[in-house]
Amino acid sequence: MATLSDRLDYIVGKKAAGPLEEHFGIRTVNDLLRHYPRKYSDGMTVLAEGEELKEGEHVTFVDTITGTKVGDMKPQFDKKTGKRRKRKWLRVTLGDRRSPVTATFFNADWMLDDLVVGTRLMLSGEVKYFRRTLQLTHPAFLVLESSKGKTFGTKSLKTIASASGAVGDDVLSAFEREFFPIYPANRKLQSWDIYACVRQVLDVLDPIAEPLPESFLRQHDLITEDQALRAIHIAENKVEREQAQRRLTYDEAIGLQWALVKRRYSELSESGPVAPVRDDGLVAALHARLPFELTAGQTEVLDVISAELASSRPMNRMLQGEVGSGKTIVSVLAMLQMVDAGYQCALLAPTEVLAAQHDRSVRDVLGPLAMAGQLGGEDGATRVALLTGSMSAAQKRAVRDEVASGEAGIVIGTHALLQDAVEFHRLGMVVVDEQHRFGVEQRDRLRSKAPEGVTPHLLVMTATPIPRTVALTHYGDLEVSTLRELPRGRQPISTNTIFITKHRSWLDRAWQRITEEVHAGRQAYVVASRIDADDKPKNDDAQDPERESAPPPVTVIELFEGLRQGPLAGLRLGLMHGRLPADEKDAVMEAFRAGEIDVLVCTTVIEVGVDVPNATVMLVMDADRFGISQLHQLRGRIGRGEHPSLCLLATNLPENSKAGARLKAVASTLDGFELADLDLKERQEGDVLGHTQSGRAITLRFLSLLDHLEIILAARGFCESMYAQDPDDSGLAMLAAPFVDTDRVEFLDKA
Missing domain, CATH: 3.40.50.300 (P-loop containing nucleotide triphosphate hydrolases)
Structure with missing residues (x-):
C-alpha cells in the first residue's frame, strides 16, 4: 500500500517516475495526485464525415490501418555505440475516410513490421491539422487485432488494458468510460503515460488522512480529501468531479493562506525595535x-x-x-x-x-x-x-x-x-x-x-x-x-481617448492643445511605448489579430524628431528614456522640473517618482500598448498642481476593439481601485500572483482571484484560528507545500 508522502519510484518504478520528475518536478504520490487533469475527453471519438475537431483537442480513435508510408529521419548520434544511426518514421492512414486521418510515429523502426495495412488499433493523442488533414503526432496506441495475432502498444495503454484482464477487442471495455482525464503533458511525457501512473497509484493508495476538521467540512459542505483526490482523476460522474474541484479549490486557498499566515507570524518570536513616540523629537x-x-x-x-x-x-x-x-x-x-x-x-x-x-x-x-x-x-x-x-x-x-x-x-x-x-x-x-x-x-x-x-x-x-x-x-x-482621499487642493484630471483612424484631426488638435498650455506657462508629457525599433514593448503581441492592420507603434526617438520639426516646432522639447546614462536622465529631469523644458517626450521611465506640479497635459501615443494600471500610473504624473489637467490616450486601433474598450474604461474613471479590478479581469491570474520566494511561478489550478473572494476569506480566517491552536499542523503544512519552498523541501525530506 502507499501513502501521499511515498516517493513515486517505489510505486510505479524508476522508468516511469523519472520523466515525471524531469518534466514536471513530480516526486511523490502527493505531487502526482495534485497534477490535476486540465480537462476531460468524452471517451471514444467517432468522427462523422464532414465533422471537424479543433486543434489541441484530445481524441481517441479505434479503426483499421488502410495505408502506410515510411521515410528516413535525420541521422541521430547514439551514445551507446558512438555512431550516428539512421532511423525511420512511419505514417499510417486510418479507415477509408473522405477527410483523412493520419498518425505519425518517429523512431519507428521497431513497429514497421507490425503496424501494417489491416491492423486494427486504438490511437489517442492531440489533434493537429496539416493541409486540412487531421494528424496525430506520436500518439499513444494499442494494437487490438493484427494478422500476426500480436497485441502490443504504448506502455501506458497496455498498463490500463492489462489491469482490466481483457484481451483483443474486449480490451476496449477498459476504455469505455464517460470520460478520460487529460493532463498537462508534453511530447516526451504524454497524458496517457500520466494517467497510467495515476491509476497504478490509486490502486494501492491507503485512505488519505483528512487535513481539515470535520466541522469545517460540514460548515462548507465539502467532501473529504480522500474522495476529492480520487474523484478528480477517475470519477465518471460530472457531479462528483465538480464536488472534487470545489474541495480542491478550498485546498488551494487554505494552502496559500497557511503559507502566508506562517510567514506573517513567524517573526512574532523575534525582537522588533521598540520606538515609542516622543513629544520632543x-x-x-x-x-x-x-x-x-x-x-x-x-x-x-x-x-x-x-x-x-x-x-x-x-x-x-x-x-x-x-x-x-x-x-x-x-x-x-x-x-x-x-x-x-x-x-x-x-x-x-x-x-x-x-x-x-x-x-x-x-x-x-x-x-x-x-x-x-x-x-x-x-x-x-x-x-x-x-x-x-x-x-x-x-x-x-x-x-x-x-x-x-x-x-x-x-x-x-x-x-x-x-x-x-x-x-x-x-x-x-x-x-x-x-x-x-x-x-x-x-x-x-x-x-x-x-x-x-x-x-x-x-x-x-x-x-x-x-x-x-x-x-x-x-x-x-x-x-x-x-x-483613499486625495489632499485638499488637488485638481481634477480629464481623460479623453483619440481613435486616430476615425478622427485624425483630433490628434492634430491635441498638438495644438499642448502648444496652448505651454503658451499659458504650463508643461506637458508625450509618452511612447518603446525607445527604438529594437525595443519590443512588453505588451506587444504579434499574434493579436486586432493589430494586424495597425501600423507599428511609434518610437520615442521618432516621436521626438517628428514633433521637434513638426507640430511642436518652436517649443523646448526634452528626450527621456531608460537607455540614457543616469547623469543625462538627471539633467533632463532637472531641466524639466526647473521649467527649462516645455514638453518631455519620454517612455514609461516617468511612470513613477516624477513630480512636476506645472505639468498639466499628457498625451500617450499607442496607448493600447499599455496595461490599465500602467496608464493609471502615467496619468498620475499630471494633476499635481493648482491647474486642471488633461490626459489624452491615442490609438490606431478601432473604437470597437478590445483595446478600445479598455482605453474608454480608463478614460471613464479616476478610481484606481475600480481600474485595478478591471485589470485583474484582463490579466492572467498567474501573472498577478507572481512567484514564490524561490522564483517559481505560483500556480492555482482551481482557485480564482476573480470569483472566490468568499473562499479566500474563509481560508484566511480558518488559518488564523488554526495557527493559534497549532502552528506546526502537519496536514496544513502539506497543503501549503506548493507555495513555500522550505515546506516543500522538508516535506520531501520526510518522504
Whole structure:
C-alpha cells in the first residue's frame, strides 16, 4: 500500500517516475495526485464525415490501418555505440475516410513490421491539422487485432488494458468510460503515460488522512480529501468531479493562506525595535513645520503605524493609495519616529529616478531637520543619504561610511542598498516603494542588515491600487492600510481617448492643445511605448489579430524628431528614456522640473517618482500598448498642481476593439481601485500572483482571484484560528507545500 508522502519510484518504478520528475518536478504520490487533469475527453471519438475537431483537442480513435508510408529521419548520434544511426518514421492512414486521418510515429523502426495495412488499433493523442488533414503526432496506441495475432502498444495503454484482464477487442471495455482525464503533458511525457501512473497509484493508495476538521467540512459542505483526490482523476460522474474541484479549490486557498499566515507570524518570536513616540523629537518638530494639515485618512493610518513601531513585534504593513494621496509624508513621519529612538531607516526604490525624487522630497519636507552637522541645521537633526548604482566609487564609499557610522538616519537608494558592502549601524525600519517591483527575497535581504536578534519593521508602499483578493493572496503576509482621499487642493484630471483612424484631426488638435498650455506657462508629457525599433514593448503581441492592420507603434526617438520639426516646432522639447546614462536622465529631469523644458517626450521611465506640479497635459501615443494600471500610473504624473489637467490616450486601433474598450474604461474613471479590478479581469491570474520566494511561478489550478473572494476569506480566517491552536499542523503544512519552498523541501525530506 502507499501513502501521499511515498516517493513515486517505489510505486510505479524508476522508468516511469523519472520523466515525471524531469518534466514536471513530480516526486511523490502527493505531487502526482495534485497534477490535476486540465480537462476531460468524452471517451471514444467517432468522427462523422464532414465533422471537424479543433486543434489541441484530445481524441481517441479505434479503426483499421488502410495505408502506410515510411521515410528516413535525420541521422541521430547514439551514445551507446558512438555512431550516428539512421532511423525511420512511419505514417499510417486510418479507415477509408473522405477527410483523412493520419498518425505519425518517429523512431519507428521497431513497429514497421507490425503496424501494417489491416491492423486494427486504438490511437489517442492531440489533434493537429496539416493541409486540412487531421494528424496525430506520436500518439499513444494499442494494437487490438493484427494478422500476426500480436497485441502490443504504448506502455501506458497496455498498463490500463492489462489491469482490466481483457484481451483483443474486449480490451476496449477498459476504455469505455464517460470520460478520460487529460493532463498537462508534453511530447516526451504524454497524458496517457500520466494517467497510467495515476491509476497504478490509486490502486494501492491507503485512505488519505483528512487535513481539515470535520466541522469545517460540514460548515462548507465539502467532501473529504480522500474522495476529492480520487474523484478528480477517475470519477465518471460530472457531479462528483465538480464536488472534487470545489474541495480542491478550498485546498488551494487554505494552502496559500497557511503559507502566508506562517510567514506573517513567524517573526512574532523575534525582537522588533521598540520606538515609542516622543513629544520632543523630530516627529514633533516636523509636525510643527508642516505647511498643511494631514488628511483624516493620513492621521488614521499614522496612528496605526505609530502604535506598531512602538511595539516589540516587527511591523509588516503595506500602505496603498492613489498617486498623490500622501503616502510619502506618512512614511517620513514613521521613519522619524524610528530615528527619534536611535535607529536608522532604509527606503528602497526600484529606479534611480524614483530614488532621486524621494531624496529630494524628503530633504524638502525636512529642511533643516535633515541637515545634522551642517550650517543651518537644527539641534537634534538627522542626515539623509542617497545611494544609487550610477554613483562613482568615491561617492558610494562616502555614503557607505555615513551609513555604517550611523550619521545618516534615513538612507534612500536603489538595489545598490542590497549589496554586501552596505552595512548599517543600527537599522530599525525598511520602507519599500513600488512594492510590486521587488520580490520578497529582496526586501528580506535588506532587513537582514539589522543588528543580530533584531527584525526591522517593514512598510511597503504602492500607488497601484490592489484588488482585495490580490491583497489577501499575493500580499497576504502583510497587513494592509489604504489611503483613499486625495489632499485638499488637488485638481481634477480629464481623460479623453483619440481613435486616430476615425478622427485624425483630433490628434492634430491635441498638438495644438499642448502648444496652448505651454503658451499659458504650463508643461506637458508625450509618452511612447518603446525607445527604438529594437525595443519590443512588453505588451506587444504579434499574434493579436486586432493589430494586424495597425501600423507599428511609434518610437520615442521618432516621436521626438517628428514633433521637434513638426507640430511642436518652436517649443523646448526634452528626450527621456531608460537607455540614457543616469547623469543625462538627471539633467533632463532637472531641466524639466526647473521649467527649462516645455514638453518631455519620454517612455514609461516617468511612470513613477516624477513630480512636476506645472505639468498639466499628457498625451500617450499607442496607448493600447499599455496595461490599465500602467496608464493609471502615467496619468498620475499630471494633476499635481493648482491647474486642471488633461490626459489624452491615442490609438490606431478601432473604437470597437478590445483595446478600445479598455482605453474608454480608463478614460471613464479616476478610481484606481475600480481600474485595478478591471485589470485583474484582463490579466492572467498567474501573472498577478507572481512567484514564490524561490522564483517559481505560483500556480492555482482551481482557485480564482476573480470569483472566490468568499473562499479566500474563509481560508484566511480558518488559518488564523488554526495557527493559534497549532502552528506546526502537519496536514496544513502539506497543503501549503506548493507555495513555500522550505515546506516543500522538508516535506520531501520526510518522504
